[in-house]
Amino acid sequence: MASLVLNETGLEDCGIDDSFKYSLYVVVYSIAFVVGLVTNCASLFVFCCRMKMHNETTLFMTNLALSDLIFVFALPFKIYYNIRRHWPFGDTLCKISGGAFITNIYGSMFFLTCISVDRFLAIVHPFRSRSIRTRRNAAIVCALIWLLILGGGMSVTFFSATNRSKSTTTCFESFSQKTWKTYLSKITIFIEVVGFLIPLIINLACSSMVLRTLRRPATLCQIGTNKERVLRMIVVHLAIFIICFVPYNSVLFVYAMVRTQALASCWLERLARTLYPITLCVAAFNCCFDPVVYYFTSESFQKSLTTGKCQGKQENTLRSEAPGSSKENTYTETVEGISASSNGKEQVTETHF
Template sequence: MVSANCSTEDSFKYILYGCTFSMVFVLGLISNCVAIYIFTFTLKMRNETTTYMLNLAISDLLFVLTLPFRIYYFAIRNWPFGDILCKISVTMFYTNMYGSILFLTCISIDRFLAIVHPFWSKTLRTKRNAKIVCVAVWITVLAGSMPASFFPSTGTRNDTGQNTCFENFPDTTWKTYISRIVIFIEIVGFFIPLILNVTCSTMVLRTLNKPVTLSRNKLSKKKVLKMIFVHLVIFCFCFVPYNVTLILYSLMRTQIWINCSLVTAVRTMYPITLCIAVSNCCFDPIIYYFTSDTIQNSIRNRSKWQLAVYCKVPSPRCSVRHISAIILLSRFLNVSALHI
């Protein structure tokens, strides 16, 4: 408890978590399985950007697969799966969130090098180096997430006797363990990537506005601008609210400051911002399409191949109406690719 005089009622979070996590599970499972299939089996040409995207999709999928346990817990409000599964689900949550942040940062840095320093960065922007960076990201996020499982993650509610998973920790646990973990993941997993994303995007915009680049293809410049816009919107929308609230929540739990109005506001905002952060599993596939020409070409080529197979032999199913619909879809994909 934060203070004997402060209201800490936040039971609404269980319904919010259950509904949000259920939606994220369905959409995230489908979209990320499709993304991994495209990256693994459909793409004929892979580059460093698709390497980062593949690892991002794998991170999202691993987290999504742990959601049924959390959904059951939020519905029943009792954790029957034991301490080990609780540790795994919590570790995967933070691994996914900060892994997503770091992989998105890698994509941003890669775009910065390709546009601002296109010549000397050729030796850096290789698939081999991208794989090394991905391994470093996985090691970093696991190093930051694993300490959360070093202490008991399950507990018992005093009023009902039900088991809990990674909640209702005493203030001493927050002061000695969790607050230190929060400091590490906030600095390494959020503030540094945020600065890098904003800096890289700013430098790319400045480069595009130089006289040398003003004469380039306007459609290409529009595409880059939309890529940057979508990237920053998803990054800021999903991660900034939660991480700012997490800092305030940590200050509240360690009793560095106690103000009942702020305590109520933070306890209300924390579940909401956490649900927004979890939704990044559904938004990441948008990043895949808007960032990669390879994926766009793959989708268009796939649609053309399906048209050829579908109408290879004249038959009633290959009517003018079907052909027109597929042609319109193909044209839409081509126009979308030009204007992204």
């Protein structure tokens, strides 16, 4: 919902000047465009051309990279707009630009949540989740997420995205208070609950249960040195989610309350309009940080990226074993703490996660 939400103002009433945001956006969007384009194109190249084995986690990560690239390709238009403070590209491109931001922010949260749930199932319920963690089910989930975020993006663009004055045309700015009360506030609350609060709760719950499972003696004995890699994976995942998305969505909610006069305060509006450009820029950088998740989540991705070779054959072997195989039983017993492994030396790698 991005610039759609907080670029509209009450300047006449509270005397707020947030013009610093234009220069800030130009710098941040330029960096995000270059870094995000390179890292996400490289990630897609690895997923599509280097990795031989494509499991459900890889499918989630591929869709996450695609949602990042949609936002990256829209950044040149935003950079031009913030330099000139004028939108010459028409109403349609303005709507696409605003929709791309929503697709990236909330698509990233949903796909990161899917990766978190998949890791939870693999570690906490590895045996019972075998029938659930399939490529077919992952593809269905990805399709539903795209329908949800694209539908949300389209709902934001139902009204005119551009506003024309005597000398300039703005994109997603200067919405009236009536528009906020009758339309934007309801969309904002819905997006905040469905697109932010629910994924946040799921991520925190899954991560806490994974950490609790890793503390079990049987699990610690089997994980060995790999435990540190799993912990780094969880920390990186939560850090990206909390740092990029929590501040932005918190400020967004406060400003929506101010604009609808549910919280009538110039001080709160001034605070929100000051913090919003900063939190938006941090959120925009998620397209650069997401490849870090790929690196820590998939061992095959690491080896494909660094050596040009993929351990797809090994990963396929691990995932295709029958439920009654000794390795699968050992893995299940280890993670669930049912009993110790028969050989006491086999280690679980993050490839399973």
